[in-house]
Amino acid sequence: MQSLTAAAAAIELRGIDKSFGAVHAVRGVSLAIPRGSITGIVGENGAGKSTLMSILYGLYRADAGQILIDDRPVDMASPRDAIAHGIGMVHQHFMLVDTFTVLENLMLGAEGGPLLAGGFAAARAELARLGREYGLSVDPDARVADLSVGEQQRVEILKVLFRGARMLILDEPSAVLTPQETDRLFEILKSLRARGVTVVLITHKLREIMAVADRVIVMRQGAVVAERLTVETSTGELAELMVGRKIRLDLDKAPAERGQTMLAARGLSLVDRRGVRLLDGIDLELRAGEIVGIAGVSGNGQTELLQVLSGIRPPTAGQVEVCGRVIDPARPIDPAEMRALGLAHVPEDRLRQGLVAAFEASETSILGYQDQPPYCRNHLLDAPAVGRHCADLMQRFDVRPQTPGLRSSHFSGGNQQKLILAREMSRIPKVLLVGQPTRGVDIGAIEFIHRELVKSRDAGCAILVVSVELEEILSLADRILVMSGGRIIGEVAADQADERALGRMMADA
Amino acid sequence: MSLVVPRSVRRPLPRWVEIGVLPLVNVALAFLVVGIIARIIGVDSFHALKLLLVGAFGSSESIGYTLYYATNFIFTGLAVAVAFHAGLFNIGGEGQAYIGGLGCGLAVLALDRYLPGPLLILLAILAAAAFGAAWAAVPAWMQAWRGSHIVITTIMFNFVASALMVYLMVNVLIAPGSMTPQSRGFADSASLPSMQAVLKSIGIAVAPSALNLAFVLALLSSVAVWIFLWRTSWGYALRTMGHNAEAAIYAGTSIRRMTMLAMCLSGALAGGVAVNELLGVHHRIVLDFPAGYGFAGIAVALMGRSHPLGIVLAALLFGALQQGGAELSFEIPAMTREMVVVIQGLVILFCGALAHLPRPWLQALFGRRG
Ligand SMILES: Nc1ncnc2c1ncn2[C@@H]1O[C@H](COP(=O)(O)OP(=O)(O)OP(=O)(O)O)[C@@H](O)[C@H]1O
Numbered sequence: 001m002q003s004l005t006a007a008a009a010a011i012e013l014r015g016i017d018k019s020f021g022a023v024h025a026v027r028g029v030s031l032a033i034p035r036g037s038i039t040g041i042v043g044e045n046g047a048g049k050s051t052l053m054s055i056l057y058g059l060y061r062a063d064a065g066q067i068l069i070d071d072r073p074v075d076m077a078s079p080r081d082a083i084a085h086g087i088g089m090v091h092q093h094f095m096l097v098d099t100f101t102v103l104e105n106l107m108l109g110a111e112g113g114p115l116l117a118g119g120f121a122a123a124r125a126e127l128a129r130l131g132r133e134y135g136l137s138v139d140p141d142a143r144v145a146d147l148s149v150g151e152q153q154r155v156e157i158l159k160v161l162f163r164g165a166r167m168l169i170l171d172e173p174s175a176v177l178t179p180q181e182t183d184r185l186f187e188i189l190k191s192l193r194a195r196g197v198t199v200v201l202i203t204h205k206l207r208e209i210m211a212v213a214d215r216v217i218v219m220r221q222g223a224v225v226a227e228r229l230t231v232e233t234s235t236g237e238l239a240e241l242m243v244g245r246k247i248r249l250d251l252d253k254a255p256a257e258r259g260q261t262m263l264a265a266r267g268l269s270l271v272d273r274r275g276v277r278l279l280d281g282i283d284l285e286l287r288a289g290e291i292v293g294i295a296g297v298s299g300n301g302q303t304e305l306l307q308v309l310s311g312i313r314p315p316t317a318g319q320v321e322v323c324g325r326v327i328d329p330a331r332p333i334d335p336a337e338m339r340a341l342g343l344a345h346v347p348e349d350r351l352r353q354g355l356v357a358a359f360e361a362s363e364t365s366i367l368g369y370q371d372q373p374p375y376c377r378n379h380l381l382d383a384p385a386v387g388r389h390c391a392d393l394m395q396r397f398d399v400r401p402q403t404p405g406l407r408s409s410h411f412s413g414g415n416q417q418k419l420i421l422a423r424e425m426s427r428i429p430k431v432l433l434v435g436q437p438t439r440g441v442d443i444g445a446i447e448f449i450h451r452e453l454v455k456s457r458d459a460g461c462a463i464l465v466v467s468v469e470l471e472e473i474l475s476l477a478d479r480i481l482v483m484s485g486g487r488i489i490g491e492v493a494a495d496q497a498d499e500r501a502l503g504r505m506m507a508d509a
Numbered sequence: 510m511s512l513v514v515p516r517s518v519r520r521p522l523p524r525w526v527e528i529g530v531l532p533l534v535n536v537a538l539a540f541l542v543v544g545i546i547a548r549i550i551g552v553d554s555f556h557a558l559k560l561l562l563v564g565a566f567g568s569s570e571s572i573g574y575t576l577y578y579a580t581n582f583i584f585t586g587l588a589v590a591v592a593f594h595a596g597l598f599n600i601g602g603e604g605q606a607y608i609g610g611l612g613c614g615l616a617v618l619a620l621d622r623y624l625p626g627p628l629l630i631l632l633a634i635l636a637a638a639a640f641g642a643a644w645a646a647v648p649a650w651m652q653a654w655r656g657s658h659i660v661i662t663t664i665m666f667n668f669v670a671s672a673l674m675v676y677l678m679v680n681v682l683i684a685p686g687s688m689t690p691q692s693r694g695f696a697d698s699a700s701l702p703s704m705q706a707v708l709k710s711i712g713i714a715v716a717p718s719a720l721n722l723a724f725v726l727a728l729l730s731s732v733a734v735w736i737f738l739w740r741t742s743w744g745y746a747l748r749t750m751g752h753n754a755e756a757a758i759y760a761g762t763s764i765r766r767m768t769m770l771a772m773c774l775s776g777a778l779a780g781g782v783a784v785n786e787l788l789g790v791h792h793r794i795v796l797d798f799p800a801g802y803g804f805a806g807i808a809v810a811l812m813g814r815s816h817p818l819g820i821v822l823a824a825l826l827f828g829a830l831q832q833g834g835a836e837l838s839f840e841i842p843a844m845t846r847e848m849v850v851v852i853q854g855l856v857i858l859f860c861g862a863l864a865h866l867p868r869p870w871l872q873a874l875f876g877r878r879g
């Protein structure tokens with residue numbers, strides 16, 4: 001252990017402790033992060049990774065412990081202090097102003113004087129330089145709301161670099177990136193390291209840790225349980241250290257027994273108000289008892305496809321047939337009616353759509369089903385029944401902490417995801433649409449979620465999975481559709497597909 | 510809307526401190542400033558405070574008036590809160606109360622010769638609610654279908670309501686032969702019983718005041734609003750929309766319909782002011798009876814944290830200020846009516862805009878491990 005921390009420490013934490021009410025999120029964590037290294041932090045959902053980094057960044061105040069930067073104790077009372085000490089953070093959940101342009105977001109908090117014009121010109125030049133240097137190109141004048149999730153991520157990273165951070169904390173930066181974008185991010189991180197920047201990287205993807213980090217810290221239940229040099233460890237060992245047991249990610253699932261067609265789309269198109277063709281003549285069929293995976297680089301219409309299939313947006317041409325009900329521009333549907341037909345939807349963006357941050361977990365656990373018995377009779381909610389339902393979901397999907405009364409936003413990202421999945425799957429839907437089923441979910445939970453999805457499939461549910469994780473699509477799906485530019489450009493049977501071939505199809509489009 | 514606020518921005522205080530202590534500290538701070546101002550204009554602040562309290566709570570009569578004013582504040586506070594939970598800022602309580610009064614009055618004027626009292630009163634209350642709702646429905650419709658912002662339209666509708674009422678009172682509804690623009694008096698059967706009469710019938714003697722059964726209606730409305738917001742699926746959907754419109758769409762809530770529902774309810778509640786004023790006190794349609802209660806409702810809701818219980822408490826405070834302040838300016842001429850408005854303004858300032866000012870001190874006092 002000693003040798004791991006021998007190099008000069010850029011950041012040192014001593015005995016950091018933090019509780020939220022009854023939840024002891026971080027327990028006496030001491031660690032040192034050497035200057036000019038890339039250090040990975042891994043751990044289960046709710047292990048306290050984000051909390052620990054929020055303490056380092058001044059967002060939370062530790063109940064006990066000390067933070068040392070360059071061997072000097074410092075008081076991190078706010079992010080302002082952290083920035084002054086050269087620490088930058090890219091959050092798990094974006095912190096951008098949607099209605100601002102990229103440039104405006106970049107300058108937020110670094111306006112460079114009361115008159116913006118000078119600052120703008122300087123920022124524009126700096127942005128161009130950063131873009132060139134690190135290959136992180138984003139249109140400076142695009143509105144953030146119009147950017148894809150991947151592009152928004154890049155803006156976040158640019159924002160931190162823009163402030164000249166010497167220490168960079170990234171909380172699950174790759175969760176929303178495509179494999180290509182992730183590779184590019186890692187190139188950036190390596191070039192940052194070469195310039196002496198210290199990088200701390202939180203991720204659930206152990207292979208990424210192995211690929212890019214020098215060292216890795218494993219957290220479990222708020223404490224550091226192991227530290228390893230990446231050259232001396234393996235993904236298997238890390239997974240076991242994290243979860244405390246062996247993990248099997250290979251799903252040995254039986255071949256699908258395809259039943260009736262539950263959902264069929266014919267010539268489905270969606271054109272937005274500006275005339276941009278988001279979906280272009282999609283034909284697709286989903287049968288009971290199969291999992292169809294949609295692969296593709298994010299921003300190629302997958303989000304819109306889920307919106308149309310779930311009834312959130314009506315198509316502008318073509319039709320969808322769900323459990324016998326035909327939906328077309330003349331006969332739109334709303335998501336509530338879709339649910340009544342037996343369709344459930346796990347949205348891609350859990351914070352924006354899947355839950356209400358200010359609601360208690362028990363309230364979030366009935367979102368979309370608030371009219372349904374047993375939670376509700378004659379429009380009167382049965383609060384105890386809702387609480388019991390939520391406790392039951394938490395138990396079955398191992399959502400931690402198991403506190404139905406806790407605010408939804410106070411759950412860690414992965415646990416929010418598990419709660420939403422639990423909500424949608426527990427209704428035993430006939431059709432299940434899942435966007436990014438395991439985004440931000442730990443490896444043990446991925447195993448669990450995948451098994452649950454396969455179980456539903458075997459019970460006759462028709463499942464459509466949209467994921468940017470090719471690996472996930474490959475292990476889950478029975479059939480794979482590749483999407484590009486709003487169209488389906490190819491179909492492969494899962495047993496004949498491999499990552500490289502799919503990657504080529506996506507790239508060729 | 511989707512910007513994620515760092516979870517630490519508001520460090521939690523124990524719940525009882527949040528609900529019980531913080532508002533008290535806020536009120537105390539407001540009164541401290543009032544005291545200083547009183548000193549400056551040469552008034553003995555403790556004497557003034559005593560007069561204010563005695564004026565508001567010193568006798569059964571003054572308590573009656575305090576509660577009578579509070580009734581109006583409860584209705585408008587609830588109106589603002591219901592819209593606010595839906596993410597809508599209804600500034601139009603004033604106009605909705607006014608038009609609610611029109612509905613209430615028209616119902617009575619049309620029917621008071623034919624119907625027995627209880628039925629008449631019930632219909633009049635429903636008419637007040639319906640007209641208030643209708644007046645809120647128009648801006649709601651314009652936002653839901655046409656995208657005109659509700660803050661702007663509800664403000665404008667206050668002026669429209671006011672102009673409309675002046676026109677109607679002067680040209681149409683004025684009592685024949687009358688010199689003042691007010692309608693003919695309602696039949697006696699249309700009067701809401703005064704609290705004094707009700708209490709007397711069960712053997713409790715209190716001094717007469719303007720307090721009437723509308724106060725009970727206001728309390729019942731508070732309970733109903735609580736049940737609606739937190740115990741019905743409609744209230745659930747309404748709050749979902751207020752917190753996160755995208756999640757509401759995902760859940761299958763129609764934003765348009767929910768906007769209409771929230772605003773209509775809000776307007777209906779504002780109509781309660783008309784019940785208190787017209788059925789309870791004036792017994793005819795008069796000009797300008799909403800007298801700023803609609804606007805004050807914003808402060809009441811703000812101070813009551815948009816929770817019915819908080820609103821009732823805040824309304825009591827505002828009612829006490831109104832009643833005690835009137836007594837105060839009567840006793841000490843230096844404390845003019847304008848000074849009373851200043852006091853109200855300071856309370857609003859410290860309980861609303863500066864509500865979180867004492868937070869760091871309380872955090873230091875009540876520990877963060879809570
Ligand atoms: N503001 C808060 N209030 C109450 N509990 C909280 C709060 N923030 C975090 N927690 C709890 O602290 C624990 C640690 O959460 P944290 O977000 O640090 O986990 P994490 O390791 O980042 O997990 P994930 O991988 O899912 O993002 C969790 O049990 C979480 O529910």
Ligand SMILES: [Mg+2]
Nearest residue numbers: 050092412413
């Ligand atoms: Mg986290």
